[in-house]
Amino acid sequence: MASHSVSRLSPFNVVSLALGLAFLYLPIAILMIYSFNASRLVNVWGGWSTRWYVELMNDQAMLAAAWMSLRVAAVSATAATILGTLAALALSRGERFRGRTLFSGMLYAPLVMPEVITGLSLLLLFVAVQTERGFWTVTIAHTTLTMCFVAVVVQSRLGAIDRSLEEAAMDLGCPPARAFLYVTLPIILPAVIAGWLLAFTLSLDDLVIASFTTGPGSSTLPIRIYSEVRLGVKPQINAICTLIVAAIAVVIVAASLIAKMSSVRGESAAPL
Amino acid sequence: MMARRLFARPARIAAIAPYLWMALFFLLPFAFVVKISLSQTAIAQPPYVPLIPLTEGWAATRAALAQLSLDNFRLLISDNLYVLSYLRSLTVAAVATAIMLLIGYPIAYGMSRLPARWQPVAMVLVIVPFWTSFLIRIYAWINILQHDGLLNKTLMALRIVREPVTWLSTDTAMYIGIVYSYLPFMILPLYASLAKMDHALLEAAADLGCSRLKAFWLITVPISLPGIGAGILLCFIPIVGEFVIPDLLAGSDRMMIGQTLWLEFFTNKDWPVASATAVVLLAVLLIPLLVYQRLQQRQLGAD
Numbered sequence: 051m052a053s054h055s056v057s058r059l060s061p062f063n064v065v066s067l068a069l070g071l072a073f074l075y076l077p078i079a080i081l082m083i084y085s086f087n088a089s090r091l092v093n094v095w096g097g098w099s100t101r102w103y104v105e106l107m108n109d110q111a112m113l114a115a116a117w118m119s120l121r122v123a124a125v126s127a128t129a130a131t132i133l134g135t136l137a138a139l140a141l142s143r144g145e146r147f148r149g150r151t152l153f154s155g156m157l158y159a160p161l162v163m164p165e166v167i168t169g170l171s172l173l174l175l176f177v178a179v180q181t182e183r184g185f186w187t188v189t190i191a192h193t194t195l196t197m198c199f200v201a202v203v204v205q206s207r208l209g210a211i212d213r214s215l216e217e218a219a220m221d222l223g224c225p226p227a228r229a230f231l232y233v234t235l236p237i238i239l240p241a242v243i244a245g246w247l248l249a250f251t252l253s254l255d256d257l258v259i260a261s262f263t264t265g266p267g268s269s270t271l272p273i274r275i276y277s278e279v280r281l282g283v284k285p286q287i288n289a290i291c292t293l294i295v296a297a298i299a300v301v302i303v304a305a306s307l308i309a310k311m312s313s314v315r316g317e318s319a320a321p322l
Numbered sequence: 323m324m325a326r327r328l329f330a331r332p333a334r335i336a337a338i339a340p341y342l343w344m345a346l347f348f349l350l351p352f353a354f355v356v357k358i359s360l361s362q363t364a365i366a367q368p369p370y371v372p373l374i375p376l377t378e379g380w381a382a383t384r385a386a387l388a389q390l391s392l393d394n395f396r397l398l399i400s401d402n403l404y405v406l407s408y409l410r411s412l413t414v415a416a417v418a419t420a421i422m423l424l425i426g427y428p429i430a431y432g433m434s435r436l437p438a439r440w441q442p443v444a445m446v447l448v449i450v451p452f453w454t455s456f457l458i459r460i461y462a463w464i465n466i467l468q469h470d471g472l473l474n475k476t477l478m479a480l481r482i483v484r485e486p487v488t489w490l491s492t493d494t495a496m497y498i499g500i501v502y503s504y505l506p507f508m509i510l511p512l513y514a515s516l517a518k519m520d521h522a523l524l525e526a527a528a529d530l531g532c533s534r535l536k537a538f539w540l541i542t543v544p545i546s547l548p549g550i551g552a553g554i555l556l557c558f559i560p561i562v563g564e565f566v567i568p569d570l571l572a573g574s575d576r577m578m579i580g581q582t583l584w585l586e587f588f589t590n591k592d593w594p595v596a597s598a599t600a601v602v603l604l605a606v607l608l609i610p611l612l613v614y615q616r617l618q619q620r621q622l623g624a625d
Binding site: 059060062063064066067070071073074075077078080081084093132133134136137139140141143147149151153154155156157158159160161162163164165166167168170171172174175178190191193194197201202226227230248251254255257258261262272275276279280283287288291294295298299301302306 | 332333334336337339340341343344345347348349350351352354355358425428429431432433435436437444446447448450451453454455456457458459460461462463464465466468470471472475502505506509555556559560562563564565566570580583584587588593596597600603604607611614615618619
């Protein structure tokens with residue numbers, strides 16, 4: 051199949067690929083370039099400068115929001131990874147159990163559920179049980195949303211791996227929990243890490259659900275950016291956006307390096 | 323086989339924590355949405371008549387139940403604002419999804435025809451923008467589309483237009499934003515189904531005298547149907563409830579239902595009406611949601 055596809059790239063294919071990628075990347079590239087614009091006027095190029103980054107460092111409200119977002123993302127991604135991995139395990143290894151359809155339904159629905167519904171419903175729950183809203187309510191909300199993404203990522207990996215290894219371990223008398231820890235988990239680890247990273251960035255990115263579930267005084271970074279963006283384009287916003295994109299790029303590169311390393315190690319370890 | 327059964331029970335135990343979590347934080351909250359959608363608006367904190375007092379005996383519960391009303395739903399039907407918002411949401415989602423199918427298909431097709439070692443690279447390139455912040459991507463477009471933004475400058479430099487065109491606060495801007503944000507969700511399932519296609523089929527068709535267009539229509543499209551279905555649902559459902567993109571890019575004269583809900587909740591502080599809006603939105607999306615569930619289960623459950 052691969053040998054066929056080598057020679058089959060038509061000019062139409064090349065053009066649609068190039069245009070598609072340009073469409074996806076150009077706007078962000080422009081934004082990043084303009085964050086280094088010396089001019090206060092966002093559309094006039096006044097030479098290169100880092101003044102907006104310096105100004106950003108003095109914006110206490112923005113820094114506080116960024117710190118809140120990072121904490122929420124770290125805690126919720128970790129919780130979501132544990133819960134999501136367990137859910138994926140149950141779905142792909144649990145065979146049939148009562149309520150399985152409901153279980154998978156609850157896991158897949160949030161992936162496409164409009165965020166206004168998820169946000170509103172969680173808020174009404176928090177109000178009903180009279181919780182004080184802030185860091186923990188946003189964290190719980192993000193865990194709920196992102197664990198579903200983790201579950202899907204890990205589940206597709208669990209479906210692709212060779213089961214005979216974990217079965218062999220158990221046939222040799224290894225208890226299932228240990229078989230999971232020593233055999234299955236190392237194999238699915240790249241997917242688990244990818245799931246954590248995805249959960250982290252989704253949490254960092256979320257505006258709508260956080261707006262519903264947070265309380266007064268605890269803004270996340272997207273809430274803060276959103277209120278600024280509504281007032282128009284500002285060079286500082288270009289700068290913070292560039293920083294976020296750069297941070298995410300680092301995360302992605304790190305993730306792909308980890309994936310590569312683990313696959314290399316997996317291959318060399320296989321003969322042992 | 324023995325081991326497989328051995329693993330089944332602990333896996334069921336593994337289900338307990340995520341099961342309880344989702345029941346508590348995903349399923350249960352809908353009960354509150356439904357309940358509050360049936361209650362009266364009140365000027366209070368929180369702004370609705372309190373919970374059904376289950377702890378205060380049957381009589382009090384019955385009295386509270388008697389107070390439940392469909393008033394909020396009557397309002398949704400009778401006030402044009404809501405009906406129009408729902409219609410607009412469905413239209414926008416349908417049009418945007420159709421545009422994305424038209425744009426995404428050639429891209430996914432091009433990806434599937436790349437040499438095998440380039441395909442993962444192309445996939446990463448499509449996924450990466452999905453990882454960068456949603457809000458930032460919309461903001462990037464505000465930059466480009468504003469009155470003296472890059473698009474108008476380019477168009478004027480190329481002498482395509484003389485005067486700057488108003489892009490922001492128009493439906494065009496909103497569609498650009500939606501297509502830009504959701505395109506990866508369309509491309510990836512399309513690519514997943516196209517990558518599995520055996521290109522020998524197309525060669526066979528050509529050998530038998532079938533024209534390329536006809537071969538595409540008779541072979542490629544049917545093979546990619548699951549991808550088309552998944553892509554459509556993955557885009558259509560969340561777009562119907564979209565809030566951020568229409569709020570930042572479209573004009574304020576016509577609203578999508580996500581905006582109406584947001585307005586009722588945050589500006590008007592009318593939680594019961596906002597809840598009723600959510601209940602109806604969920605009902606509208608129920609069928610596409612169920613179809614999506616079936617697709618997901620079949621895709622991930624088949625092992």
